[in-house]
Amino acid sequence: MKLRTRITGRGIATVAMIAAAAMMSPVDAKTRVAVGATETISSHNPHGDSISMGYGIWCQVYGCLGYFDFKTGSYKGMLAERWEIDKKDPNIWTFYLRKGLKRHNDGKELTSADVVHSFWRMKNDPQSRQTQNVKHVAKTEALDKYTVRVTTKKPTAPLLEFLFDRVMITGKDLYDKHGAKTADRKHPWGWGPYKLQKIEIGQRIVLEKDPGNRWASKSMPDELMFRVMREAEQRVTALLNNEIQIAQFIPPHLGSRIAKSKNANLVPTSSVELMFLAMSPKHKPWDNATLRKAVCHAINRDAIIKAILKGQANRLDAPIGQGQYGYDPEAAKKMKVEYDVAKGKALIEKAGLVGLKVELHTPVGRYVNDKQVTESMIPMLKAIGLDARLKTPEWATLWANVQKGKVPFFYMGRGGVVDPSPAFAQYFETNGSPRIGFSNANVDRLLQKERATFDPEARKKVLNQAFAEIVKHQPACFMWRHKLLYGIAKNVSYKPTPTGRIWGYAISVK
Amino acid sequence: MLNYIIRRVLGTIPVIILISLLVFMLVQAAPGDPADLLLSDEATPEDIAAARERWGLNQPVYVQYWKFLVAALQGDLGTSFRYADPVLLMIGDRLPATIELAIVAILIAVVIGVPLGVWAGARPNSWVDNVGSFFGFFGISMPSFWFGIMLILIVSGFLNLLPSAGRNTYGVADDPITGFYILDSLLYWNWKAVWDGISYIILPAIALGTNMLGILMRVTRSSVLEVMSDDFIRTARAKGLSEHTVLWRHTVRNALIPIITVVGLELGTLLSGSIIVETVFSWPGSGSLLIEALNSRDYPLITGTVLTYTFMFVIINLTIDILYAAIDPRIRYDK
């Protein structure tokens, strides 16, 4: 009895004090930035994910060969200082590594052996989800301590799209000594500016700045934490509560809450994800080009962008937009598809397809306001004379059917399109993938040509020719690119990138 | 009694095995290919084929199931496709969070719902009854995800009283012992962490437990009403026992059976309702793990998590049945 009252008495006092203390923010010398993110990585294995967030984190911890600088619109080197393509044999790329880069913890220098090993591991690790990044690479060799030769299977102008921002370099010595699992978990040491402090799968990832690192500067946060917050309301609330300082991917209608708040700014950035309506010519009557044209004329993109996306999207006139490699505003103007209900109606009548039953398939919750956007398209399709219905299958089912090419008409996005080459080859080249099943000899020829054209100006021209050809046949109606909305605390300065990767060295705490 | 227990326990084994078979088949039969879903958008057909081979998906289903069963009986529930970690480990990591949430939710529901129901039942049609019943109706009609979001908006957003997501603040708690944060913090005597844990769990627990609160209140009320009109209550009153004794000692004990039934039945709803609440509050439990697994058709993880839930339900059912038999001797029967 006595013990109990003693503990109760002390307990109450302690709890009261702690409660009071908990209300006040901790006094700390370290600067911390927490990011509210929608995704999570699956494992300690840097090759175990192929999502944007994963690449972003591992490139900061282990270091990547290079990255795409959106400010200048060109590729810049990180672990690689410079690179060149052999003049005589365009299959040969030579990367020159920076000298004297010291690793976390043990200070080991970066060498070409590590790079060769990383390419090998990316391809052969049983858990690797990144094998497609090295699919064009025939072999990698270490020419000397700081030089790596990468040989491609065929001349591949957009090779850096596959390698930069994606291939992270892990230590060969640690792998050989400890094996993959232990090396990843117990010795996640790399050449990037941040050390991996902790991963709690599904909850948070904590990075800590390595002050001695070449890219680490004082203004960068000492601790960078990624917290998983899937609900948008939650991210907004947490931002306004100062539980996080950066909130990723705010939906358009919540933007005003952040814009109006006292302690956070709304920062939009264009994205590199193309949203489109795909129409598969493999399924009748979608093989009828008139039908496809009519559908593209029927969609009032501006109204949707204004009403449902609250203006937070950039309409796609050409298949790509400003900031993406190869964009030509003049060419884009010529490729624009006008919203024209009368024309759409006339085309449908001409094709004799009035009253045709069509089903638009859409994922739900995968893209910004996907269901709302496609809901608004149904009356637009009805207006040109089609009997349209919306289908909202569960993602796994929809994706399985899309992959098999079984869905004739669907709304989808294709992300990560910095250099458009891989995406367009996948969707619009013959045998690129079964998703749309579009096949056109001209388009094939042009896409193959652009891949082999190394001169940037010439390549841009060929790319736009390919785009014009694709828009002419319209296997897809290109809709828009969403603007990624970030909520950023007023005491943090950060310019988000269109890929959604969050770089600690771009963040500074005031 | 012992006989009864043994018989029931043995009876659960074929049930669990049957369920494992059904789940296995169901999950494989549903459309969707894990290799497609888990690999990148840009993966080549060769990559996908290699993944399928690696995961053993090209073998006939009954072969896969047999391998699974043999491994499961030895305590190995397979390896997750997505996370490449053993399923048992992953579940073990996340399950305590769900159980902790469920326990606090049940506590809230029982501690508030049952007394409310008893008082309401003892004074039908009085203001106590009306107020109590209102709580009951509120609880039943409120969808948990809606309530959860309202709670986040109002308590966390507007009033700024409690955190809105997750399970604890980074750096406050020490390394886990049992996986139950609050319990662990108590064991460490780390009051800051205890308070921290409570502040995170309270909103999701309220969102989760309100439904059960409503049901418990209503069932307790109707059960008390029923018992109060039974003859033996009249006898007790006639014997001159105080209303209080009549109410608590006699009435409540006899009203317990439906209450226990409801708690047992609702535990299932609670555990699956936690899936939604966990999503809304980013609570890192096995419910949200299951949803992710379903969306990516991560077969081993799905089967493992469902089996774990199954196991828990079966144990709960068993316990309820035994409690039945213990409380009401009229139910115990031997053939």
Added chain:
Amino acid sequence: MTNSVLPQSASESVPMETQHMHDLRKRLGPWLKPKILVGGTFVLLLCFMGVFSPWISPHDPNAQNLLNTLQPPGWWAGENFLGTDHVGRDILSRIFFGARISLIIAITVVLISGVVGVALGAISGFFAGHIDFGIQKLVEVVWAFPPLLLAIAIVAFFGQSLIILIVALVVQRWIPYCRVARGQALSLRTRDFVDAARSLGASNGRIIGVHILPNLMQAALVIGTFAMASAIISEASLSFLGLGVPPEIPTWGSMLADGRTYISTSWWLALFPGLCIFFTVLGINMLGDGMRDIFDPRLKRSGSGTG
């Protein structure tokens, strides 16, 4: 009203019409309690909304207007009484049409699962032995599936439609009825009145139907009222996960799920369907509660007011 002649004393005879009225009032009396009146009114109102929705809706529930999205409620003054949703559809009209579907779903699910569950439970509890064993094994197997998994599997496998949704909701809902019915039957089967009935030559079927089932009715009624609410809420939850009815059918549940995205900026999208669900449940519960008060003979005996 007829000429109401008040009797001067109990022994004085009264004219035939007022005797009739007096009997009527006596029989109606117990039904006129506030619980039943209020509850019944809500339920009737909602049935009215559902049945007459095409005639009372000011707009087509599927008519979109992208120039008029997310408008707050206009009440009597404005174009849209309860405002518009994210594609400009009138919310009031959608509520009326939603009443229809939500009620159909709830009633169908409860009836089917109730009948199946009570039947199986009564049989299981009354006969005990192997039959009980078998049925309870079935219960355990079906029950042990997390409800969501089974529902997701059914909808993913068979597609989205109203019928499939009902199947997905019923497939586990009959179990609570079964369990409680079984519990009651188990405890009742050993009661004296069952032995008495049997000694009088009653068949098993008759015993179940006449003696056991009526005693279950109350429990079944109470569960039924919860079940209607839970069916409507489950439909909302499945819609929340993207598995409810196809998008062109308005239900309160899917309106709630859609409106959830906009809760902090356009609260009216989610509030009104939520309120409808709440009042539906309230009404049903009050009605069920009131009816139970009338039907329960034991309450009558204890003199708790129904005389």
